[in-house]
Amino acid sequence: MSKAYLLKGVRVLGGPAADLLLRDGIIAAVGRIGAATAKGAEVVDADGLVALPGLVDLHTHLREPGREDAETVESGSRAAALGGYTAVCAMANTSPVADTAGVVEQVFRLGREAGLVDVQPVGAVTVGLGGQRLAELGAMAESAAGVRMFSDDGHCVHDPRLMRRALEYVKAFDGVIAQHAEEPRLTQDAQMHEGVVSAELGLPGWPAVAEEAIIARDVLLAEHVGARLHVCHVSTAGSVEILRWAKRRGIRVTAEVTPHHLLLTDERARGYDPVFKVNPPLRTQSDVDALREALVDGTIDAVATDHAPHALQDKECEWAYAKPGMLGLETALSIVITTMLDSLGWDGIAERMSRAPARIAGLRSHGQAFAPSHAQVRGGASSAKGAPANLTLVDPQAKWTVDPSRLASRSRNTPYAGMELTGRVVATFLRGVPTVLDGKATR
Amino acid sequence: MKVKHLLSAADLSREDAIAVLDTAREMAAMAGREVKKLPTLRGRTVVNLFYEDSTRTRISFEAAAKRLSADVINFSAKGSSVSKGESLKDTALTLQAMGADAVVVRHPAAGAPHRLAGWVDGSVLNAGDGTHEHPTQALLDAYTIRSRHGRIEGLKVAIVGDVLHSRVARSNVHLLHTLGAHVTLVAPPTLLPVGVHAWPADVSYELDAVLPGVDVVMMLRVQRERMTDSFFPSEREYSRRYGLDLDRLRGLPSHAIVMHPGPMNRGVEISPEVADSARSTIVEQVANGVSVRMAVLYLLLGGAP
Ligand SMILES: [Zn+2]
Secondary structure, three states: HHHHHHHEEEEEEOOOOOEEEEEEOOEEEEEEEOOOOOOOOOEEEEOOOEEEEOOEEEEEEEOOOOOOOOOOOHHHHHHHOOOEEEEEEEOOOOOOOOOHHHHHHHHHHHHHHOOOEEEEEEEEOOHHHHOOOOOHHHHHHHHOOOOOOOOOOOOHHHHHHHHHHHHHHHHHHOOOEEOOOOOOOHOOOEEOOHHHHHHHOOOOOOHHHHHHHHHHHHHHHHHOOOOOEEEEEOOOOOHHHHHHHHHHHHOOEEEEEEEHHHHHHHHHHOOHHHHHHOOOOOOOOOHHHHHHHHHOOOOOOOOOOOOOHHHHHHHHOOOOOOOOEEOOOOOOHHHHHHHHHHHHHHHHHHHHHHHHHHHOOOOOOOOOOOOOOEEEEOEEEEHHHHHHHHEEEEEEEEEEOOOOOHOOOOOOOOOOOOOEEEEEEEEEEEOEEEEOOOOOOOO | OOOOOOOOOOHHHHHHHHHHHHHHHHHHHHHOOOOOOOOOOOOOOEEEEEEOOOHHHHHHHHHHHHHOOOOOEEOOOOHHHHHHHHOOHHHHHHHHHHOEEEEEEEEEEOHHHHHOOOOOOOOEEEEEOOEEEEEEHHHHHHHHHHHHHHHOOOOOOEEOOOOOOOOHHHHHHHHHHHHOOOEEEEOOHOOOOOHHHHOOOOEEOOHHHHHHHHEEEEOOOOOHHHHHHHOOOHHHHHHHHHOOOOHHHOOOOOOOEEOOOOOEEEEOOOHHHHHOOOOOOOHHHHHHHHHHHHHHHHHHOOOOO
């Protein structure tokens, strides 16, 4: 039997102070909890800490199998737990590619062995991410990994006919295609956002239209075949407009935005430090403003990290030769608190970083409510039977400075080095078991 | 000079740029005398680090450094560890260990000199980085303009051709603007960067409308592979719309000069008659290159004037 925890004085979703009792993997009680109810529980002083449902990342690159020098399932899981996550969706662009039941089961098993977060593998849409033939989507869905989300992320499913088929096919098992929206002919050799800064730096541009054209096409395809579409890492104001239109029209589309696209702009490319090279690229301030607004009004459903670890030599080089991508798991919540708390509130952050992504990925034991409908009054406390104790505790006032050498990820490519952020994860619980306590991973 | 490196022509203040041009004039005068070597950089090491074949630029920098009595090391991508895949950072550490006082770098990747400047203690001189900049070319162009026209301030300069892929154009726009000239970029819209509106220059798609008012016309090299990538339909159409031939030369004001950074595609952006005409400064530009590069090395490394 696992240990019970009594979290005292915690502010559930930023509300008034209360106690939370975690027992047998579930949230056993919420409110003012008497000594008798909490008998045998280890007391955690959570005075002033904010409780959020465990965060869910729709977009994580764990690099295993294939690039264990950059990240492993275990090191990435640890980074995730430290960032407040209890579940991550592991992208398929590993080596070998996660395009068979065998590979997704391997990643799933490695996640369970690490035991720090639930690692939910994403399956590739096409064999080898080649964009030619559908991978065995059904086999991955039926595997032990129970894959529901499919993506060729890193590549766009560019062929419209193949995209249509993929969207249609996964309806059979309520799957969703997560599209990396990038028209490849418009981004050949592209190095950064195409605009004023790229013109000055002489770096080939990645135009906003390359993303927007694919999103426009895909929402129409999704409408035509009545399928679900998820759009990865939306980065432009124009994409937001198309998504807003599609949602108004009733098309079943969801979308995510990364923390870096909520904060950083293409101005960072000046100096040519490839730590700021990412795909899709950092855009302009008006894009940042539109993305923030869209996250508040729900046009964008979720924040997803696109955590992309890279070995040192893949970033300590010329901009054009560097691999795109940045770390995100350990800084995402702080970035969102720093940039969005005033407009989203704690409940909004819970929605965008836990509940919505859990729904999109079909992870039923994550993104739970703290006040379930079956609440019963029992000695002044309400009991939340069945709600899995997946949650994270945040010190909302804590300020910290990002030090790449102190991150749990195997890689160091954070764009926030030296930046002071607000809000720090103090503890994370996965099914009632602490994966992080006192800001340190428990294993 | 206030700057340690020369990575972009935008690094140069008006005072710095004029100091380079004035010093270059003194250097050129010196070259006319019997003793061609100055002892200024004796005991200092200048490394030419070339990742692209550019014999002209390398020789120009080499001659400049040698005339200032510097020790010159040529570190070319061919036949060295560079071509065996050594990273720029490892190369930088090697140069650092060799005690390089200055590294002159030519590289196909934009921003490579900026990266290098973060890894070595010496001065870094950008000798052309991808489609970004080529600041000493802009300085020698400015020098050439000044020696022909006696001034730069207030002159009207047309830069014609593949602006999008041209490091020469980027550096020239910065420097000519700093020095008070009025620049007009002339190109088909496909060969102008999105974002060019933010540059301190006018833009025109029509060469014939611009030529009658210019003091300087600077033709850029246009590479043949741009045609296969649909930047323009054919060499013939390009040269008809944007090439400088004798007819167009006659339409220029009588004092206007014709420049080209080389190497030229004779018959494409410039006709052979124009290239070899008295208006053309192309040979002078090459000669001025050494004096200007001496001035830059002298001011970055040596005693300030
Ligand atoms: Zn992607």
